[in-house]
Amino acid sequence: MNRAARIATLPILILLVPVLGGWKFITPARAWDITDSSRWPIEYHTGNVVPRGFDSAEVKWDMTQRSYDAWGTYVPCSPIEAVRGDDITNATQGFGSAGRSTLTFNDPLNDLGTGTLAAAVSYTGNGVVTNNGYTFLAITESHIVFNDGVVWGTPDDISDPNCFAVHDYLSTTTHEIGHTLGLGHSCEDGEACSDPLLRGANMYWSGGSCSDAKRTPNGDDAAGINAAYGVSVDFNIEPVDGESLVGAAPLTASVEVPSEFQNNVLSYEWNFGDGTEHVITATPEEVEHTWEEEGEYTVTLTIVGEAADCGGEFDAQERKVGAVLVCDEPRPAFEFSNAGDFTVEVVNTSDLGAFGCITDFVWILDGDEDGGLRTYQPTYAFDGKSSHEVTLRASGPGGETEITQTIEATKQSAGGCSASLAGQSHSGLLALVLMLGGLLGVRRRR
Amino acid sequence: MRRLSLALLMVSCLAAAPAMATTMAELSQAELTYMADLVVEAEVEAVQAERADGAIWIKSVVTLRLTRVLKGDAIEGDRVMLREWGGDLNGDVTEVASAPAYSVGERVLVFLEREERAGGMWRTLGMTQGKFTLVQEPDTGRDVLLKNVSRSVPQFVEAAVPLPAMRRYSDSVINAVIEQTDAGFVPAYSRIPGVPQWRDDLFHAAALAAGQSIDPRWAQVRQKLAVAPTGGE
Numbered sequence: 001m002n003r004a005a006r007i008a009t010l011p012i013l014i015l016l017v018p019v020l021g022g023w024k025f026i027t028p029a030r031a032w033d034i035t036d037s038s039r040w041p042i043e044y045h046t047g048n049v050v051p052r053g054f055d056s057a058e059v060k061w062d063m064t065q066r067s068y069d070a071w072g073t074y075v076p077c078s079p080i081e082a083v084r085g086d087d088i089t090n091a092t093q094g095f096g097s098a099g100r101s102t103l104t105f106n107d108p109l110n111d112l113g114t115g116t117l118a119a120a121v122s123y124t125g126n127g128v129v130t131n132n133g134y135t136f137l138a139i140t141e142s143h144i145v146f147n148d149g150v151v152w153g154t155p156d157d158i159s160d161p162n163c164f165a166v167h168d169y170l171s172t173t174t175h176e177i178g179h180t181l182g183l184g185h186s187c188e189d190g191e192a193c194s195d196p197l198l199r200g201a202n203m204y205w206s207g208g209s210c211s212d213a214k215r216t217p218n219g220d221d222a223a224g225i226n227a228a229y230g231v232s233v234d235f236n237i238e239p240v241d242g243e244s245l246v247g248a249a250p251l252t253a254s255v256e257v258p259s260e261f262q263n264n265v266l267s268y269e270w271n272f273g274d275g276t277e278h279v280i281t282a283t284p285e286e287v288e289h290t291w292e293e294e295g296e297y298t299v300t301l302t303i304v305g306e307a308a309d310c311g312g313e314f315d316a317q318e319r320k321v322g323a324v325l326v327c328d329e330p331r332p333a334f335e336f337s338n339a340g341d342f343t344v345e346v347v348n349t350s351d352l353g354a355f356g357c358i359t360d361f362v363w364i365l366d367g368d369e370d371g372g373l374r375t376y377q378p379t380y381a382f383d384g385k386s387s388h389e390v391t392l393r394a395s396g397p398g399g400e401t402e403i404t405q406t407i408e409a410t411k412q413s414a415g416g417c418s419a420s421l422a423g424q425s426h427s428g429l430l431a432l433v434l435m436l437g438g439l440l441g442v443r444r445r446r
Numbered sequence: 447m448r449r450l451s452l453a454l455l456m457v458s459c460l461a462a463a464p465a466m467a468t469t470m471a472e473l474s475q476a477e478l479t480y481m482a483d484l485v486v487e488a489e490v491e492a493v494q495a496e497r498a499d500g501a502i503w504i505k506s507v508v509t510l511r512l513t514r515v516l517k518g519d520a521i522e523g524d525r526v527m528l529r530e531w532g533g534d535l536n537g538d539v540t541e542v543a544s545a546p547a548y549s550v551g552e553r554v555l556v557f558l559e560r561e562e563r564a565g566g567m568w569r570t571l572g573m574t575q576g577k578f579t580l581v582q583e584p585d586t587g588r589d590v591l592l593k594n595v596s597r598s599v600p601q602f603v604e605a606a607v608p609l610p611a612m613r614r615y616s617d618s619v620i621n622a623v624i625e626q627t628d629a630g631f632v633p634a635y636s637r638i639p640g641v642p643q644w645r646d647d648l649f650h651a652a653a654l655a656a657g658q659s660i661d662p663r664w665a666q667v668r669q670k671l672a673v674a675p676t677g678g679e
Contacts, residue, residue: 026465027541049677052670097502110562114481114640115572119468147640151670164663172469179467184543189574190593206470358611373585376613
């Protein structure tokens with residue numbers, strides 16, 4: 001089988017479409033109907049206990065109100081409002097439907113497990129809400145449950161130099177309220193989350209103690225809440241002279257604002273994320289941009305508009321995080337060492353960069369293309385003393401590059417060698433090649 | 447991408463759907479291992495959505511067939527049942543951010559704890575933090591660890607899962623779990639949110655027995671948490 005045919009039969013290993021990051025709606029999308037006076041502003045009820053770490057119920061009430069207010073105060077043009085109602089019985093509430101919105105402390109019904117600070121649930125009815133072209137299920141009530149085993153703190157507690165193992169109530173409560181308003185996490189556990197704005201968002205998936213770094217909703221949080229409740233903007237980005245927004249440098253794409261987002265806009269400012277001058281236009285014409293260097297680029301549109309609902313002039317922003325991935329040619333490199341018993345351990349030292357520009361590695365022994373191994377770094381075991389040509393081929397959006405060097409399998413362990421230059425592969429011996437590592441793991445019953 | 451023809455479709459079929467999400471404290475691999483009652487490789491045999499009496503939300507009961515036990519009182523071939531937030535019951539969906547989703551046919555490496563309630567099942571420790579999907583590297587047979595690949599996938603097809611170029615192999619984590627468990631390793635003591643008092647007491651005692659120099663400020667934290675909250679009558 002020739003190489004081309006073989007590749008065609010392989011499972012698809014390469015994901016060439018960038019995953020657009022940024023704020024997310026919880027699914028299915030949901031929001032409060034701010035025109036429904038029976039449910040808006042949100043009336044919330046706190047459990048009738050004092051959270052551990054607080055001195056009084058007044059502190060709890062004050063901190064909770066400030067958490068709701070954060071979504072109105074720090075988000076331009078946001079209509080978010082909430083008022084406190086009477087306390088509810090903490091011991092019996094939890095997540096169950098109560099016909100009103102609640103906050104329960106110390107997880108009285110043991111709904112949460114280890115490692116969870118708090119959780120929120122929202123209920124919807126049959127109504128729908130639309131805003132900015134989005135359609136949402138209308139939220140009818142929401143419930144926040146704080147876990148047991150947590151000491152909560154006020155801003156003074158958190159900023160105290162002697163703060164120890166205290167969790168910021170404002171950060172966590174603002175985050176949970178964000179969920180009850182319809183927002184999901186900016187990033188989840190296990191996601192790369194390379195964008196600092198997403199890592200710094202209040203809606204990031206985790207939070208540490210004695211930190212207020214994510215207390216205030218940031219630009220990403222604001223864009224999400226404004227998409228659901230305020231004035232929002234969006235744009236399209238398309239490749240020019242190509243099929244993808246992922247490719248070799250230079251890469252050119254065009255951006256444009258759909259007509260539904262052009263109302264009441266006074267100016268458009270484009271930031272292409274590569275340090276070049278921002279492009280500002282008074283009209284929504286299509287703009288082209290070329291990225292010259294390797295990188296993962298976030299494209300940001302900031303508009304200035306004017307609307308009576310916002311009290312006059314306002315600005316709104318939309319970011320497409322990591323929308324464009326531009327890659328140079330891969331730079332494969334590897335080192336090896338002889339581990340004895342004719343076993344050679346290979347260490348992949350390729351420059352992976354920060355942008356995922358290498359999407360595939362293939363290891364070819366003695367020119368045997370059909371026997372190429374798609375793995376990060378193999379270990380080779382041979383029958384006896386021998387010399388072999390090993391080629392590492394790396395590929396990605398920027399192209400394909402390979403290097404070759406000779407490895408020696410000996411009975412006794414010895415030092416290694418490294419290679420980082422492009423070279424040629426050679427056909428050679430068909431050796432007995434075994435993959436070790438996982439295959440040698442002894443299955444045992446414990 | 448977030449445009450709403452899809453949302454309209456969802457709205458039409460998912461009315462009255464609750465959704466839930468969380469804030470988490472990050473757990474280290476050593477903390478996951480120590481706090482888990484059971485650490486296993488397993489295959490997902492069944493996922494059954496359920497709605498408790500009187501509840502509006504849906505949870506999923508997941509049946510795991512254990513293929514390798516790294517820690518805990520179980521053996522290969524045993525079946526354990528987890529109960530996790532979220533699920534799809536005849537098109538009625540509860541979606542829970544940060545809750546681990548399981549799909550039939552999926553192979554997993556999981557850190558599990560028992561629910562602290564009567565009739566409790568198991569649950570994944572630290573929500574998504576305690577679950578890794580295992581995907582075999584076709585050319586070598588080695589298992590690669592992946593996160594968040596099975597959400598919204600009713601039937602898991604391992605061969606269809608794209609693997610990243612830079613791979614984290616399962617043996618690195620499995621070996622660490624085995625070594626730490628065999629050695630009785632106790633991670634540096636901290637009061638982990640959500641850990642029951644009795645378990646924290648054991649953790650604290652074990653840390654002392656292991657000769658750890660525990661920061662005296664933890665005593666104040668433990669004292670605060672040992673006191674019942676005021677109010678609530």
